[in-house]
Each structure stands twice: as C-alpha cells, then as structure tokens.
Amino acid sequence: MNGAESLVQTLTDQGVEICFANPGTSEMHFLKALENPSMRSVLCLFEGVCTGAADGYYRMKDMPASTLLHLGPGLANGLANIHNAKRASSGMVNIVGEHSASHLRYDPPLMSDIEGLARPLSHWVRRVESPGAVAWDVATAVSKASEHPGQIATLILPGDTSWQDAGAQVVLPRSVASANTPDAARIEHIAQVLRSSEPTLMILAGRSTRGRALELAGKLKAATGCRIATQFFSARIERGAGRVTLERIPYAVGPAVEYLKGFKHIITVETTEPIAFFSYPDKPSLLKSSGTSVHSLVEIGEDGAAGLEMLVEVLGATNSAAVLQPRSDAPPPTGALSPATIAQALAAALPENCILVDESLTTGRETMGLTVGAAPHDLINNMGGSIGYGTPVATGAALACPERRVFCMVGDGSAMYTIQSLWTQARESLNITTIIFANNSYAILKAEYANMGAGAPGPRALAMIDIDRPRIDWLATAKSMGVPAVAVDTAEAFHKAMANSVNEPGPCLIEVRL
Structure with a gap:
C-alpha cells in the first residue's frame, strides 16, 4: 500500500x-x-x-x-x-x-x-x-x-x-467529538436574569437553532416571556410550520439598533453579541444600547442543547409548551415581481423538508420574514460574507441529503463567482433548483455606496457596479453545463417554475428577470 x-x-x-x-x-x-x-x-x-x-x-x-x-x-x-x-x-x-x-x-x-x-x-x-x-x-x-x-x-x-510504500495499514480508533457543558453557576445567573422580568432577548446560533435546542428555547420563551432570535446570518436554521419561530436581527445598522434598543438584557447561546457587518462613518460597531447587559449562557464550542436543558430545569419550565409556527394559507401571488411577491411565491412552493440556501442579497433581504409560515425546511446563510458560496454549498447539501430538494437563491453577481457548480450538479444528477435573481447589477453595492456616505454613484462608479454590458445569458449558461433552465418575469410564472422543479429529478435553473 x-x-x-x-x-x-x-x-x-x-x-x-x-x-x-x-x-x-x-x-x-x-x-x-x-x-x-x-x-x-x-x-x-x-x-x-x-x-x-x-x-x-x-x-x-x-x-x-x-x-x-x-x-x-x-x-x-x-x-x-x-x-x-x-x-x-x-x-x-x-x-x-x-x-x-x-x-x-x-x-x-x-x-x-x-x-x-x-x-x-x-x-x-x-x-x-x-x-x-x-x-x-x-x-x-x-x-x-x-x-x-x-x-x-x-x-x-x-x-x-x-x-512511496507506506507499509502495512494501521487501523486507528475513531475519535468521538464532544462539546463541553456550560458551567452551572452561569446557568443560575441567567435564570436570575430571566426571573427579573426585565426585557430580554436570547440570541441563538450554532447547533442551537435546530432540533432539541430550538424546542427548549421555545419553552423558555413561553415560560419567561423572553424573546428569541438569531443573528442576521446563521449556519443552519430549522424553520417553517410546526417549528419554533426565531426572530431575525436586521442586517442594516439603523434598523438593528432600533430593534435592540428596548432590551435590558441580551443572552447569547453559541454566539457573541450583535455587531455591524461593516463599519460605517458615524455609525456604531456594537449594535446594543449602552444600558444593555450581555450575558453568555453557552459559549461557542459548548453544548447549546445541554445548556438550554439545564436552564429549563432550573426555571421549572419543563412542562411549558412552546408556541409553534402555524402554516401560512396565503395563495400563490400574481402580478409583478417584488420582494414581497417573491417571498409569497417561495412560501407557497417550498416542499416539506427541503433545504433553502440563501445568497440572494438585496432581492432576498425581506424574504425570510415572509416565509416563516412555509412548509418546514432548513435555511442556510453565508456566515463569512465572501460571495460565491451559494451554489457550491447547495451542491454539498444535496449530496449530504439526496432525498431532499435543495433550493438555492442567488444574485446574478454572486452566481458568476462559482457558476461551475452547475456542471457538477448535472454530472451528479443532484436535486437542486437554482434561482438566479437577475437585476444585471451588484445591487447591494449601490445601497452600500449610499450607506458609506458616498452619495449617488457617478458613471464611472456605476461601471464598476452594473453588469449589464453585456448581459449574461443565464439560459444559455445553464444549457452549456447540462442544466435545463427557464426564465420568468411574473410572480405566477415564478411560483409555477418552482413548483414544477419539485416534480422533476435532477438540477434546474430559474432566471428571475427583475
């Protein structure tokens, strides 16, 4: 060997x-x-x-x-x-x-x-x-x-x-991963915070946004009146009908500061206190108010479910019933495409137990708040901010869970970073629906241009933001890599294309023309 x-x-x-x-x-x-x-x-x-x-x-x-x-x-x-x-x-x-x-x-x-x-x-x-x-x-x-x-x-x-020859193969024991349990004194401190009845937000991340941990967080909310949320980006969340709903701290600094200002306490579970994604002139990096105290329940690397279980027991909340998200009965939308109708179409079309990978940036900024009542599904976000993650991550998720449909929402600028993913999806016959929001621009940069105080972009700046000369032919690109594709420009056509993709094995691409 x-x-x-x-x-x-x-x-x-x-x-x-x-x-x-x-x-x-x-x-x-x-x-x-x-x-x-x-x-x-x-x-x-x-x-x-x-x-x-x-x-x-x-x-x-x-x-x-x-x-x-x-x-x-x-x-x-x-x-x-x-x-x-x-x-x-x-x-x-x-x-x-x-x-x-x-x-x-x-x-x-x-x-x-x-x-x-x-x-x-x-x-x-x-x-x-x-x-x-x-x-x-x-x-x-x-x-x-x-x-x-x-x-x-x-x-x-x-x-x-x-x-070169490695000699006889050595059979080595497998290591078993384990996480540390939070300190009991820390649990008691958090229990005192929650008993105070002062406005409290619990922020979940890591593995605490799914499974038993999510259920326990729902019990704590029901028993104490605290609110539960995630950072704007999370590695993976179980969400949708029949699950505990997590609020989402806004991405933009102003709305995030406004959202957090009413809380006296922030409790963190497998995460840190909220910070701005970027620094901006005359805007804070730390998003909480000056009078807000931050308390760590579960440190990054510790067992979130174990910590939440301990807290539930200390507070006597074992028999508390979490409020679960009801199923949205909204019909599929009609008319023009907008963030709202796109979200409504998603909520109506997502099949049960699918995986939703989100790199839609500006187009999808409002989507998550409007899809909480969709069929139960997993949501994956970009944690590092380097674009071009969506289509590769969807590829890996589909290989990990071949029995589940994967939907990948991605902006046209982001998609061009790793569009080669389509070829692998076709070769491996992966059940992935890639949704490309084609606004022919790095639209997020136009908003950030203003957020940074640079005003309105001029012609030379726009030339570094717009990608419409030439326009990318997404249908031809998909076809060249063996992926069937369709373009839509209305809400009803978008919903129909998503629903149809669920019934066909293998990958497909939907170009949403904005």
Whole structure:
C-alpha cells in the first residue's frame, strides 16, 4: 500500500465518505487511490466549488468531507469558501498536493508557501513527512475537523509520500467529538436574569437553532416571556410550520439598533453579541444600547442543547409548551415581481423538508420574514460574507441529503463567482433548483455606496457596479453545463417554475428577470 492508498483508506476508516476534488499532476496517485469504493469522489471544476461543497455537506451532516486541491494555487482558489466555512464552524479536511521533497530544491514554477496560505484560515496545518506517517496524520486531521464546533484541517501531501510504500495499514480508533457543558453557576445567573422580568432577548446560533435546542428555547420563551432570535446570518436554521419561530436581527445598522434598543438584557447561546457587518462613518460597531447587559449562557464550542436543558430545569419550565409556527394559507401571488411577491411565491412552493440556501442579497433581504409560515425546511446563510458560496454549498447539501430538494437563491453577481457548480450538479444528477435573481447589477453595492456616505454613484462608479454590458445569458449558461433552465418575469410564472422543479429529478435553473 502506498501513501495515497493509506490516505484514502484512513479517511474512510475515520468516517469521511466523500471527496470534492480538483486534482493536478502531483495528486495522480491520490486520484488512483480514489478507486476505493468506500469513498465517493466528486469532480468540481473550480476549487472554490470544492471547498464550498464541503461546507454545505458538513452543515447538513455534521460530518466533515475532504477536498483535494492542487498545490498552493489550488488552495488559494478555494480560500474564499474556506473562510465562509470557518465562520460557519463547518469541519473539513483539505488535502493539498505538493511537489516531492527532492523537486522542491529546484524552485519549480508551482512551488509556493502552502503552509503560509493555509494557516490563517485553518485551525490545524501539517505537512506529511513520510509515507509511513500518512495514516496518523490523516487520522489527526479528521479528528481535528470533527471537533465541536467543526474545524478546518489542512494536510499537505508531497508527491513522494504519496507514491512511496507506506507499509502495512494501521487501523486507528475513531475519535468521538464532544462539546463541553456550560458551567452551572452561569446557568443560575441567567435564570436570575430571566426571573427579573426585565426585557430580554436570547440570541441563538450554532447547533442551537435546530432540533432539541430550538424546542427548549421555545419553552423558555413561553415560560419567561423572553424573546428569541438569531443573528442576521446563521449556519443552519430549522424553520417553517410546526417549528419554533426565531426572530431575525436586521442586517442594516439603523434598523438593528432600533430593534435592540428596548432590551435590558441580551443572552447569547453559541454566539457573541450583535455587531455591524461593516463599519460605517458615524455609525456604531456594537449594535446594543449602552444600558444593555450581555450575558453568555453557552459559549461557542459548548453544548447549546445541554445548556438550554439545564436552564429549563432550573426555571421549572419543563412542562411549558412552546408556541409553534402555524402554516401560512396565503395563495400563490400574481402580478409583478417584488420582494414581497417573491417571498409569497417561495412560501407557497417550498416542499416539506427541503433545504433553502440563501445568497440572494438585496432581492432576498425581506424574504425570510415572509416565509416563516412555509412548509418546514432548513435555511442556510453565508456566515463569512465572501460571495460565491451559494451554489457550491447547495451542491454539498444535496449530496449530504439526496432525498431532499435543495433550493438555492442567488444574485446574478454572486452566481458568476462559482457558476461551475452547475456542471457538477448535472454530472451528479443532484436535486437542486437554482434561482438566479437577475437585476444585471451588484445591487447591494449601490445601497452600500449610499450607506458609506458616498452619495449617488457617478458613471464611472456605476461601471464598476452594473453588469449589464453585456448581459449574461443565464439560459444559455445553464444549457452549456447540462442544466435545463427557464426564465420568468411574473410572480405566477415564478411560483409555477418552482413548483414544477419539485416534480422533476435532477438540477434546474430559474432566471428571475427583475
């Protein structure tokens, strides 16, 4: 068994089931080792699709995937979505090919400081020193990626350690991820805050926005009268009819400050206090009022469900019944497309148990507040702010949950960053409906131009914001990658296209012409 075979065998032994790959010459032995039937390998035509797909896979599975990236430039191409994954606490194992040790002395053209590129966005970085060390290094990488919260592990694989003999395969024990339980004294302090009856907001994040944790938060709301919310962006939320509804702190600084000003206390669960996404002239970075106290119930990396369970017991709220979201009975909309009619069409068309990946930016800014009564579904947001995450994350989510339909809402500017995702979706026959909101502009930048106090953009500034010369032909783009597509320009046509997509297997694209 050579080093590459040892690597793949160890990955599968440690529970890693899938590899999102964009290989090059130095990874050919790894590629051959992917013939292992226990490992599913998925070709992506850009490294940012590999890393984004690994992010989406983790968000739905709570298990790390691996990526295969070609040398330093390949890793660099994937860094934007590694950044997003790190901010979402998604675990992944990046395998980065490298020249053989003997070749590095000649400074070949693709030589670079891979450790230097990896370290700022990785929690753990290691270079394999010998073929015999591969199994231990891979097992350590998977263990690190599987921690709670998930971590980014990057393993650099020189070519010679890949093709040389690794000796007998070592079977290593799997590590089991666990989270720390919050301190009992902290729980009692939060209980006193809630007993005070002073206006209190509890902000949930991490794994506390789903499952048992979400149910417990609903009990606390019912028992104490506190309000429960999320930051504007969350890694994954279970929402819709029959679930506990979480409010959403507004994105814009002014509305966020207004929303938070009435609270005497903010309690955080797997997150920090609300901050502005960007800094603006004469606007605050911290969004709470000066008289508001912030209390941590569950720190990032601790067990949110355990902390909420402890708090429920201390407050005697075990038998409190959470208020669940009723199903919206609003009919599908008609007429012109607008944020409201788009949201109404979504609420009517989303099938039960689907996954909604949102990178719609300006078009979708109002959508989430108007779809709380849709069929139960999971919502995924961009945690890191680097655009181009939507279509890759949808790809990974669909591979993690092949029985569930995935809807991906993305602006036309964002879609162009990683449009290669469509090709992988077609090749793998993934059940993804990609919705592209085509306003032929980076419309969010027009709003930010004004928010920054720069006034109205002039012709040269607009030339850096508008993308209408030439206009992108989304139907032709989708067709070229094997994805059927349709364009819509009315609310009823949009709803019909979404509803039709649910009944057809495989991917499709809907261009929403605004």
